Amino acid sequence: MTGGTSSDSADSSSKNSIRGNAAQVVQARDITGPVYLGRRLARPRWWLIGGLVVVLLAGTGAVFWLQPSGPAELRVTADLSANDAGPWGYASEDPGFPGPGLAARLARPGAGTDDTVAHDVRVSGAASLEQQVIRLHLEGPRTGQVVVTDIRPVIRKRVPPLSGGLVWVPSQGSEDSAQTLLELDDRFPVLQAAVRDATGNRNFPAGPYFPAHTIKLGNGETSEVVVTASAAKGAYDYVLAVFSQSGTQIKQTIVDDGGKPFRVTGFACSGNHEAAYHVVYFAVGDFSVPRDPHPERFGTLPYC
Structure with missing residues (x-):
């Protein structure tokens, strides 16, 4: 330029x-x-x-x-109302359990067969005695499909059997049938398939429930798994982890008792087929559940 x-x-x-x-x-x-x-x-x-x-x-x-689309959602709810039908029992670390209000209701004839009394004792925070029935209601997603691959216990706390207060309405006959069993005393507890023994009076574990069983859910389909958890040697606070798979993605859903852990305890055995508590309420002939005069040597119990 x-x-x-x-x-x-x-x-x-x-x-x-x-x-x-x-x-x-x-x-x-x-x-x-x-x-x-x-x-x-x-x-x-x-x-x-x-x-x-x-x-x-x-x-x-x-x-x-x-x-990006995520894994299909599995919804799980826990129903413990089966424990209210009886027989039933609950124990607590609190020596004041079950409290004066419930104690007065338990003393009335027929209280041991009253589902509302059993419900109120159950939700008081005590642990189920020896066993606990949990009905897991599984619901698949509205779109897509999930496969439930495992249900495992997650133990939050283990202590010796609770010995504060005991309320017990024992069985008058054979045990109810069960779908799965969960022995919390086992070193590595897993969900087991349940079968009846030769007498038809007792359930016993017959091998892991998963992976032999497959639960496929889609389009809002539902299924139910009944878990009977038991304890004899300790007291357990635990939740259940439900594992589900959608495509290649695996998800864990934690299930508890309305925001609190499930609780089960064995008898507080003191030896010679006896148990020792601070206070005991035990069902008698008219199905009232009055206070027992000898909680420190409560027996005779085949469990101890």
Whole structure:
């Protein structure tokens, strides 16, 4: 680019107007008139505009189509109401258990067969005596499918059998049938399939329930697994971990007793087929459950 002559002066402004990157401008010896270094008009950045649109949509909640789909959800609820039908028993570390209000209701004839009394004792925070029935209600997702692959206990606490207070309405006949058994005293407790013995009076474990059984749930389908958890040598606070698979993704669902752990305890044995407690309420002939006069040597118990 050189200086213009008089014949070039009429259009020098256009000749000295240069558009482009400043780094590409060549130095000239003579320049007449002003030099304009402009830049290229920017092309629309559509990816940026698209991103702003996504942000705006996110503010309205319309982002479901932008997110990768997660695993299908399994819903699990625990029902313990089967424990209210009797026989039933509960023990607590609290020597004041079950409290004066429940004690007065237990003293009435027929209290031992009253489901509402059993329910109120159960939800008082005490541990089930020897065994606890949990009905797990499983519900599959509305869309997709899940496969329940395992149910395992997660023990939060183990202590010696609770010896504060005991309320007991013992069985008058054979045991109810069971679907699965969970022996919490085992070193590595697992959910076991249950079978009846030859007499038909007792259930015993017959091998792990999973993976021999498969529970597939989809389109809101439901299934139920009845767990009978038992303890004799200790007292346990525990929850249940339900493992489910959707595609290649595995999810763990923790199930408890309404935000609290499930609780089971064995008898507080003191030897010679006796148990020792601070206070005992025991069912008698009219199915009232009065206070026993000898809680410190309560027996005779085949369990001790």
